[in-house]
Amino acid sequence: MSHIDLSGIGYEYATADRAVVALRDVSFGVAESEFLCVVGRSGCGKSTLLNIVAGFLAPTKGEIRIGGRTVSGRGLDRGIVFQDFAQLFPWRTAQRNVEFGLEMKGLGRGERAQTARRFLELVNLESFAAAYPHELSGGMQQRVAIARALAYNPSVLLMDEPFAALDALTRDEMQSMLVHVWRETRKTVIYVTHNVAEAVYLADRIVVLTPHPGTLRAEIRVPLPRPRDVLSVEFLDYQKQVVSFLR
Amino acid sequence: MSRPASRPIAGALIGAAIAAGIWESFARSGLFSPALTPSVIDILRSLAGMIASGALAVHVLATLGRILIGLAGSCLVGVPLGMLMGRFRPVERFFLPLVSVLSPIPSLAWVPLFILWFGLGNAAAIGLVVYAAIFPLVLNTWTGVRSVNRLWLRAAEAMGADPRTLFLKVVLPGALPFIIAGFRQAFARGWIAVVGGEMIASTTRGLGFVIFDAKEYLNADVMMGSLLVIGLLGLGFERLVFQTIERRSVGRWGMVRTGRG
Numbered sequence: 383m384s385h386i387d388l389s390g391i392g393y394e395y396a397t398a399d400r401a402v403v404a405l406r407d408v409s410f411g412v413a414e415s416e417f418l419c420v421v422g423r424s425g426c427g428k429s430t431l432l433n434i435v436a437g438f439l440a441p442t443k444g445e446i447r448i449g450g451r452t453v454s455g456r457g458l459d460r461g462i463v464f465q466d467f468a469q470l471f472p473w474r475t476a477q478r479n480v481e482f483g484l485e486m487k488g489l490g491r492g493e494r495a496q497t498a499r500r501f502l503e504l505v506n507l508e509s510f511a512a513a514y515p516h517e518l519s520g521g522m523q524q525r526v527a528i529a530r531a532l533a534y535n536p537s538v539l540l541m542d543e544p545f546a547a548l549d550a551l552t553r554d555e556m557q558s559m560l561v562h563v564w565r566e567t568r569k570t571v572i573y574v575t576h577n578v579a580e581a582v583y584l585a586d587r588i589v590v591l592t593p594h595p596g597t598l599r600a601e602i603r604v605p606l607p608r609p610r611d612v613l614s615v616e617f618l619d620y621q622k623q624v625v626s627f628l629r
Numbered sequence: 630m631s632r633p634a635s636r637p638i639a640g641a642l643i644g645a646a647i648a649a650g651i652w653e654s655f656a657r658s659g660l661f662s663p664a665l666t667p668s669v670i671d672i673l674r675s676l677a678g679m680i681a682s683g684a685l686a687v688h689v690l691a692t693l694g695r696i697l698i699g700l701a702g703s704c705l706v707g708v709p710l711g712m713l714m715g716r717f718r719p720v721e722r723f724f725l726p727l728v729s730v731l732s733p734i735p736s737l738a739w740v741p742l743f744i745l746w747f748g749l750g751n752a753a754a755i756g757l758v759v760y761a762a763i764f765p766l767v768l769n770t771w772t773g774v775r776s777v778n779r780l781w782l783r784a785a786e787a788m789g790a791d792p793r794t795l796f797l798k799v800v801l802p803g804a805l806p807f808i809i810a811g812f813r814q815a816f817a818r819g820w821i822a823v824v825g826g827e828m829i830a831s832t833t834r835g836l837g838f839v840i841f842d843a844k845e846y847l848n849a850d851v852m853m854g855s856l857l858v859i860g861l862l863g864l865g866f867e868r869l870v871f872q873t874i875e876r877r878s879v880g881r882w883g884m885v886r887t888g889r890g
Contacts, residue, residue: 437787456786468778469781486794
């Protein structure tokens, strides 16, 4: 059985003069500890889909089950990382940012600090625990955001183009770091991106969405061994395959 | 990151010297009788006299006391009200028109009524400060809450923050740059109110009283000296209070550039 099950998800919203269908009948499952990438052009509804899974939006059709239970609304079983660096709280140090979710869970000060340190270590930022977000580079801020989303131990990690605003070199480093983090923590990941190479590098399986309305176009399994060689023929073949569905 | 501290002080001294020079040439120009435009030396001499006699300290403390009590009162009401207005539409719909109507009415226009209600003296002056200071605080806090980055709210909610926690741990620090700006304006308007109140509400202490009293004896040097003291107190508060708070909070957090000078 899948860890996450989306069945018949639809989302409509009204503008001034008409109703817009952002998503239509999107169904797929994500296995326990699977890394799933949702790929599509801007406007295909992939961020909307992630916001629905996160519980920020309620689907107008269909339902979502996580661990067999129908979910509505937010929950501590899901951690979220956004694209915008500004998601961190500027008035909290890196460590105190990571501690936020633990505070909400009511953990004591000592335990919070210890857990936060452990997750900062996981993203190689233990020496920046006392730094404020504005003192960190974009890549470092996103690593803090990942540590923060993992620290309170959700079983699902939702990521909305977290590396899209980074330069190409930093993005490459972040991707391999994320694979490492994912292998250490064994979270079930849904990762939204418009970057095909990124999806092929990261994913066990890729779901392609096409716009107007957002519908599921294809599912592609990527059984390449990790770490993946981005210059290999197989890697390029998978990229071509994904791109062919985006056309 | 930190510039040498001497530079803003040098800047301030040069500014003061230029201002003194302009005043001095105006005072000696003969446009007014020398009795009405005392020279810089005369102003400083009368100030020194007031300091030596201890009178200045008494008046400064009286005025500062009224301002700080009034500011504290307006903060206790204004900041929570502004936060509630920014967060809850019904509160906004009820209070915003009220605030919009009351805020442009000059505090001095209320003096006669405040005297009738609170009597002559301290209570009327403090009431005026509360009135003058509360609206900048409410309006700035309200704006600050509305400008809080929605991602912070989303991230906090995703991590299980309940509305009360969200209010105290996200909205309040997120709105702090605006709240501090509100305090600056509230302080400035508080001065206008307290000095005006002291002139009219027949108090026997305070810088406003000193100025009004000196008028009876044509002591322009005392009036100018008191104005100078008010200005210097403003500078001191900006330096010691507002800039320190800003440097240790929103400046430290990179939410605003720290001002100096």
